[in-house]
Every structure is written in C-alpha cells, then in structure tokens.
Amino acid sequence: DTAVSQTPKYLVTQMGNDKSIKCEQNLGHDTMYWYKQDSKKFLKIMFSYNNKELIINETVPNRFSPKSPDKAHLNLHINSLELGDSAVYFCASSQIFGDMNTEAFFGQGTRLTVV
Amino acid sequence: DQQVKQNSPSLSVQEGRISILNCDYTNSMFDYFLWYKKYPAEGPTFLISISSIKDKNEDGRFTVFLNKSAKHLSLHIVPSQPGDSAVYFCAGLNQGAQKLVFGQGTRLTINP
Numbered sequence: 001d002t003a004v005s006q007t008p009k010y011l012v013t014q015m016g017n018d019k020s021i022k023c024e025q026n027l028g029h030d031t032m033y034w035y036k037q038d039s040k041k042f043l044k045i046m047f048s049y050n051n052k053e054l055i056i057n058e059t060v061p062n063r064f065s066p067k068s069p070d071k072a073h074l075n076l077h078i079n080s081l082e083l084g085d086s087a088v089y090f091c092a093s094s095q096i097f098g099d100m101n102t103e104a105f106f107g108q109g110t111r112l113t114v115v
Numbered sequence: 116d117q118q119v120k121q122n123s124p125s126l127s128v129q130e131g132r133i134s135i136l137n138c139d140y141t142n143s144m145f146d147y148f149l150w151y152k153k154y155p156a157e158g159p160t161f162l163i164s165i166s167s168i169k170d171k172n173e174d175g176r177f178t179v180f181l182n183k184s185a186k187h188l189s190l191h192i193v194p195s196q197p198g199d200s201a202v203y204f205c206a207g208l209n210q211g212a213q214k215l216v217f218g219q220g221t222r223l224t225i226n227p
Contacts (some may be wrong), residue, residue: 004158031213041124043159043204043217044116057211090158104215105148106158 006107014115015080021076021110023091030095031055032074033104033110034066037088047056049074081114088112118142119207121218128183128226129226134192136221138205141186145207145216150179150190153202153220163190 006023006112013019025032033056034046048056052068078085088111094104120139128134139210140148146167150157165172165179165188178191192199205218 009156033215035217041202041219043206043220045214045216048213048215092158103151103161103164106151106160108156108158 004105004107005091006108006110009108009110010111010113012113012115015081015083017081018077018079018113019081021089021091021112022079023074023076023107025072025091025093025105027093027105029093029105030071031069031093032037032068032071032072033094034076035090035092035106037090037109039070039087043090047074065102081112083114086112086114117218118145118216119205119206119218121203121221122220124219125222125224127224128195129192130177134190134195134199134223134225136190136192136203136205136223138188139186140188140205140207140219142207142209142216143186144209144211146210147208148179148181148188149206149208149215150177151204151206153204153219159204183219193225195223197225197227199223200225222224 004025007054031050033048035043046060049068065077067075088109090109091102091107149164150162152162153159163177181188202220202222204220207216
C-alpha cells in the first residue's frame with residue numbers, strides 16, 4: 001500500500017517535447033513537494049504546495065509548472081524539455097512542519113532522460 | 116550556495132564496526148536536522164532527526180550528534196550491518212520557510 005506514488009518511474013523523451021509526471025499521496029498530508037536530484041546528487045526543492053496552494057517556488061524555469069487538483073495530488077508538467085532537465089524527480093508529502101519534527105515521505109522517483 | 120554539505124561522497128566500513136557519517140551546514144535558521152536513507156531506485160526514507168536545541172538523539176543502533184557551535188552533525192551507526200548499505204542524506208529543516216534542505220548524500224558500504 002504505497003504512501004506516495006509517482007508515475008512514470010522512467011521517462012525517456014526528445015528535446016522540445018512536453019511531458020508530465022504524476023504524484024499521489026494517500027497519507028492525508030497537507031503539503032506536497034517536488035524535488036530534483038541533479039547530476040551532483042543534491043536533492044533540491046523545486047515546489048511546495050499546501051492544500052492546493054503554492055507556498056514555495058524556488059528558482060525554477062517557468063517551463064516547469066506544478067498542478068495540484070486536490071491536496072492528494074501534485075503533478076509536474078514540463079514544457080519544451082531540454083537536455084539539462086535530465087535528472088531524477090522526487091515527489092514528497094508531509095504534514096505542515098510544526099512543532100513536532102515531522103518527516104517528509106518520498107515517492108520512488110522518476111528518472112527523466114532527455115535525448 | 117549549498118546550505119547543507121556532506122563532504123564524503125562514500126564510506127566503507129566493516130560489518131559490526133561503527134559507521135560515522137558527517138554533515139556540515141551554514142544556515143543558522145534550521146530548527147531540525149534529519150537523516151534520510153536511500154536505496155537504489157527508491158525514494159529517501161526517514162531515519163532519525165534531532166531538534167536544534169538538543170545535542171544528541173538516539174534510536175536503537177542510530178545516534179545523531181549535533182554541534183551547533185561548529186555547525187556540524189554526525190550520524191553514528193553501531194554495530195553496522197550489511198542492510199545499512201545505502202546512500203544517507205542529511206537535511207536541515209527551516210520551519211518558518213517550510214523548507215527541507217538536503218546535502219548531496221554519502222554512500223555507505225558495509226563489508227562482510
């Protein structure tokens with residue numbers, strides 16, 4: 001019974017295409033995130049949504065557009081894919097980080113390869 | 116500007132010995148620090164955390180130490196087991212910004 005699931009697991013596509021990665025969580029969490037793990041292996045936050053509202057938008061090209069139809073889903077749409085977009089993208093969810101040290105739960109990742 | 120750094124990309128330890136993974140940070144606004152473990156083709160999973168007002172937190176074989184003056188934390192695993200072989204990520208949590216910032220990870224290999 002997967003807590004955070006993202007699809008697809010692997011995605012190979014040509015430069016210039018538009019693609020989407022879907023994410024769903026069944027934990028009842030309020031907050032969802034997209035992280036990008038780049039070639040240097042850093043996990044960098046891209047977006048954070050709380051109850052369908054954008055609360056964090058790091059310096060990410062506007063070709064990347066997150067969409068949250070409800071608080072259990074946060075999809076990532078990428079327009080005009082570039083070679084440098086190749087990375088592993090992780091979706092995560094958590095309750096709002098309050099006084100308790102709550103952790104984020106991650107999906108298994110989507111390995112995007114742009115050729 | 117990397118706020119969380121793990122300067123050792125890899126570490127190899129004999130089974131049964133102690134594994135020590137290190138992490139440095141620059142952001143004084145972090146309220147908590149967390150360690151995540153990641154197996155290949157899986158997402159990171161939470162391991163242990165520590166509040167910025169504490170200097171030690173222990174959970175079974177895992178202990179995290181925090182030295183705020185040095186802006187340094189470490190994860191101790193003892194005794195190390197083969198199943199501990201994974202990539203370990205250190206992360207700092209800024210509650211005000213609702214942001215979890217990760218280091219680049221250290222690959223731990225436990226040798227039988």
